[in-house]
Structures are given as C-alpha cells and as structure tokens.
Amino acid sequence: MFVQLNIGVLAVQGDFAEHSHVLRSVGVTATEVRLPKHLDGLDGLIIPGGESTTLSRLMSLYDLRDPVAELAARGQAVWGTCAGMIMLANEITEEDPVPMGLMDVGVQRNAFGRQVDSFEQNLLIQGLGDREYHAIFIRAPVITRVGDAVDVLASLPDGRPVAVQQGKMMATSFHPELTADARIHRYFVSLAGGPPFDPEAPLIDTPRVR
Amino acid sequence: MLKGGAVMDVTNAEQARIAEDAGAVSVMALERVPADIRRDGGVARMSSPEKIREIIETVSIPVMAKVRIGHFVEAQMLQEMGVDFVDESEVLTPADEENHIDKHAFEVPFVCGCRNLGEALRRIGEGAALIRTKGEAGSGNIVEAVRHLRHIGNALRRLTILTDDELMSAAKELRAPYELVRIVAREGRLPVPNFAAGGVATPADAALCMQLGAESVFVGSGIFKSTDPAQRAKAIVKAVTHYRDPAMLVEVSMGLGEPMRGLDIASIPEAELLQTRGN
Numbered sequence: 001m002f003v004q005l006n007i008g009v010l011a012v013q014g015d016f017a018e019h020s021h022v023l024r025s026v027g028v029t030a031t032e033v034r035l036p037k038h039l040d041g042l043d044g045l046i047i048p049g050g051e052s053t054t055l056s057r058l059m060s061l062y063d064l065r066d067p068v069a070e071l072a073a074r075g076q077a078v079w080g081t082c083a084g085m086i087m088l089a090n091e092i093t094e095e096d097p098v099p100m101g102l103m104d105v106g107v108q109r110n111a112f113g114r115q116v117d118s119f120e121q122n123l124l125i126q127g128l129g130d131r132e133y134h135a136i137f138i139r140a141p142v143i144t145r146v147g148d149a150v151d152v153l154a155s156l157p158d159g160r161p162v163a164v165q166q167g168k169m170m171a172t173s174f175h176p177e178l179t180a181d182a183r184i185h186r187y188f189v190s191l192a193g194g195p196p197f198d199p200e201a202p203l204i205d206t207p208r209v210r
Numbered sequence: 211m212l213k214g215g216a217v218m219d220v221t222n223a224e225q226a227r228i229a230e231d232a233g234a235v236s237v238m239a240l241e242r243v244p245a246d247i248r249r250d251g252g253v254a255r256m257s258s259p260e261k262i263r264e265i266i267e268t269v270s271i272p273v274m275a276k277v278r279i280g281h282f283v284e285a286q287m288l289q290e291m292g293v294d295f296v297d298e299s300e301v302l303t304p305a306d307e308e309n310h311i312d313k314h315a316f317e318v319p320f321v322c323g324c325r326n327l328g329e330a331l332r333r334i335g336e337g338a339a340l341i342r343t344k345g346e347a348g349s350g351n352i353v354e355a356v357r358h359l360r361h362i363g364n365a366l367r368r369l370t371i372l373t374d375d376e377l378m379s380a381a382k383e384l385r386a387p388y389e390l391v392r393i394v395a396r397e398g399r400l401p402v403p404n405f406a407a408g409g410v411a412t413p414a415d416a417a418l419c420m421q422l423g424a425e426s427v428f429v430g431s432g433i434f435k436s437t438d439p440a441q442r443a444k445a446i447v448k449a450v451t452h453y454r455d456p457a458m459l460v461e462v463s464m465g466l467g468e469p470m471r472g473l474d475i476a477s478i479p480e481a482e483l484l485q486t487r488g489n
Contacts, residue, residue, distance in 0.1 A: 115294035
C-alpha cells in the first residue's frame with residue numbers, strides 16, 4: 001500500500017536512521033532534518049531518542065525550535081520518542097535541557113536510573129488493539145504530569161504514563177523504532193494524514209536495516 | 211542512544227562540563243588522555259573511583275570508563291559504580307594478553323576496539339554491545355582509524371557475496387564465530403553499532419569517519435590537547451551532525467585555534483603501538 005506522505009525525522013543526533021527505516025517499511029518517505037529548510041513540505045515530524053542535552057543544544061544552534069513549534073501549531077503530526085519526548089514537554093524536573101513546551105506534560109529524565117537499569121516491558125497501548133506491544137526503555141524518561149487535554153495511551157504496571165497523545169502530537173518514553181513491530185509508526189502515519197490505523201491488521205516484521 | 215554524536219575523553223569535572231555543554235553525547239572518564247599515557251609510559255590502569263564518581267556527579271549524560279583488556283575485576287567495580295558503558299581498552303596496559311573479558315557475564319554494556327572484521331566479531335562473540343575502531347589512540351593521526359574503518363566495510367561487503375557453503379571457510383579465515391559470520395553475511399552489517407575512534411583531531415576527521423560508515427565518533431586527546439578545547443568540542447559535535455554538508459563543515463572549522471600536534475605513525479616504534487594490543 002503506497003502513500004505519498006513525507007515524514008521528517010530530526011537527524012541532528014540519535015537513532016534517526018532506525019526511525020527512517022521503519023517509516024520507509026510502512027510505505028512513507030522519510031526525510032532527515034538537520035536544518036530549518038529540511039522541514040519544508042513535510043506531513044509530520046519525528047523527534048528521535050538520543051541525548052536530550054545534545055538534541056536541545058543543536059536544535060537551538062540551528063534555529064530549529066521555532067520552525068518545529070510552527071509545524072506543530074499548524075496541526076501537523078509530531079511524535080517524540082525518549083529524548084524527543086523530553087523536548088516536547090512543558091516542563092522537566094531537571095535543570096536542563098530547556099524543553100519546547102509543545103505538549104502539556106511534565107517529564108522526568110533518566111527516571112529509571114543509568115544504562116544498567118534499562119529494561120523491556122510489554123504494554124497495552126490504547127488504540128493499538130488487544131495485542132501487547134514490546135517496549136524498550138533505555139535510560140528512559142517518564143511522564144510526571146498529564147494536562148487536561150492529554151490522553152494517556154499506555155502506562156507501566158505501576159501506573160506511570162509512558163505514552164501520551166495531545167491532538168496530533170504523541171510522546172513515548174520507549175523506543176518503538178528498535179523493535180520489528182511497526183504498529184506505533186503506522187498509528188503515527190495515520191495521524192499525519194495517512195490511511196486509518198487498523199488494529200486488526202496482521203503484524204508484519206520490519207526487515208532489518210541494510 | 212549514542213548514535214550520530216561525539217563521545218569525549220575527560221579527566222576532571224571541568225572538562226566534563228565543557229564536553230556536555232558542547233553537546234557531547236557521553237563522556238569517557240580517564241586519569242590521562244591517550245596522548246599523555248603514551249608520553250608518560252609506565253602501566254596505565256582503570257581510573258580511581260573518586261575520579262569516576264566526580265565525573266558521574268557532574269554531568270547528566272552517560273559516563274563511560276576504561277578497563278584494561280581482560281581485567282574483569284576493574285569491570286565489576288565500574289559496574290558497581292553505575293558507569294553506563296565500560297570500554298575494554300587497548301589504551302590501557304593489558305591485564306590479560308590472551309583473553310578478553312567475558313562480557314556476557316555483566317549487566318553493564320561494553321565497547322571494544324577492533325582493526326578488522328575478525329576482531330570485531332570476536333569481541334561481539336564475547337559480548338561487546340558496541341564496537342569502535344582502534345585507530346592509533348593519542349596520535350592525532352586519522353590514518354589508522356581510516357584503515358580500520360575501510361577494512362571493516364570492505365570485509366562486510368565481501369562477506370555478502372559469498373554463498374552459504376563458503377561461510378565456514380570465511381569464518382576460519384576471519385578467526386571469528388561461525389554463527390556471527392552467518393548473521394553478518396546475511397545482513398551486510400555488524401549486529402551492533404560501529405563507532406570510530408583513534409586519532410580524531412579536527413571536524414574534518416570526524417566527518418570523514420562518518421562518511422566512511424561510522425555511526426558516531428570518540429574523540430580522546432584531540433579535544434583537550436588542542437589550543438581551544440571548548441570551541442573544538444562544539445565544532446566536532448556539529449561536524450558529526452552535518453557530516454555530509456561541506457558548507458557546514460567549512461563554517462564549523464573556522465576560528466578553532468590549533469589542533470593537537472600529533473604523531474606520524476611511522477615514527478612510533480612498533481612496540482609502542484597501542485592498536486596491536488588485544489587481538
């Protein structure tokens with residue numbers, strides 16, 4: 001099924017290659033974004049995981065904050081994973097980085113500890129149907145406050161939210177681009193104007209990056 | 211989440227702050243940068259716990275630290291201290307000249323160096339979660355990292371054109387685990403990320419490594435042995451992001467002061483080469 005959507009993936013640092021790969025595998029064009037001019041003509045934007053301090057610094061340096069905020073204000077779909085979620089938040093519990101304040105959520109960085117505390121957890125995600133999603137958390141942040149207009153899509157067993165949606169903006173603490181299960185990317189593509197997400201569609205393994 | 215970034219060697223809290231402010235994705239905590247280890251001679255060992263704690267407490271980004279090849283107790287200690295990545299490094303004096311650490315026995319992930327595909331696969335077989343080139347650390351000379359990146363890329367491409375029944379022989383020649391060779395031949399890439407290290411001194415060096423297929427760069431002596439470390443650190447971070455954009459590379463390379471002086475590899479006696487340690 002071929003869709004002509006063009007989804008940007010912020011590529012200043014982090015695992016943008018993995019996101020690009022999954023996007024291509026679900027049939028959209030993926031465009032790496034390193035400068036404001038790369039945002040032209042996009043149907044949506046993914047802000048990938050990486051180091052949030054690095055991401056923040058480079059976004060400021062290359063004047064990417066305002067154009068990304070404008071893209072969100074125009075009602076285009078934006079999705080932040082891990083460090084990307086930190087950048088979208090309204091406030092974080094640490095001193096840096098300075099988030100963009102696009103989503104009405106509070107976020108805590110490195111909520112589970114250091115690299116050794118990384119973990120995997122099966123989650124039920126609202127809107128994705130009955131089949132659980134295998135989520136990978138790496139030095140992950142967690143959502144500490146959820147605004148009124150924000151829906152919680154998934155939480156950990158202890159109740160802490162790890163996936164949220166506000167209008168056409170989405171944020172996840174974990175890394176969907178690191179698993180072969182492309183359902184969340186398909187859901188995001190539907191937010192960006194692609195075909196409606198079908199929770200009953202068979203799972204197709206995303207082939208590995210070549 | 212270290213891809214597309216720069217990991218910088220730091221020897222104290224002030225340097226760690228400079229690196230984090232410049233946009234480093236991680237810092238490598240050390241007592242001395244490789245150029246100084248090379249100059250001083252003697253036995254180079256894991257850093258003191260106080261030094262590592264100091265750096266962990268200073269930055270919010272991941273902290274890596276080095277252990278001697280084969281020194282699994284140094285690794286146990288680093289894991290205990292909460293270090294995010296352990297570098298089993300040829301920059302330090304090997305503790306075991308025949309065996310590397312059994313990295314599968316640890317929770318903390320390891321990064322190991324290699325000069326070619328066989329070495330990379332042996333380290334991955336032992337449990338390395340990340341591979342980097344060895345280059346010639348502390349030399350400020352990119353030629354060895356380039357050699358190692360090219361050897362790996364070339365060997366990966368060659369493996370993909372073999373038929374299945376030729377893979378056992380390929381594994382024998384690579385002196386690498388057969389199952390890993392099968393996976394790599396099929397995928398055309400390593401099962402873990404590959405970063406460049408050893409001799410990166412300029413933004414152009416960093417971009418060269420990225421264009422040769424590295425997914426991030428380690429910068430050791432190249433930053434804090436240069437005349438303006440803060441500026442050079444920022445420039446290298448930018449160069450890794452814009453590695454395919456010559457206009458950006460020119461811009462970031464201006465006003466950086468002098469890079470580290472560096473060494474001609476031919477002038478290093480063979481016994482003093484670091485890259486031959488661990489194999």
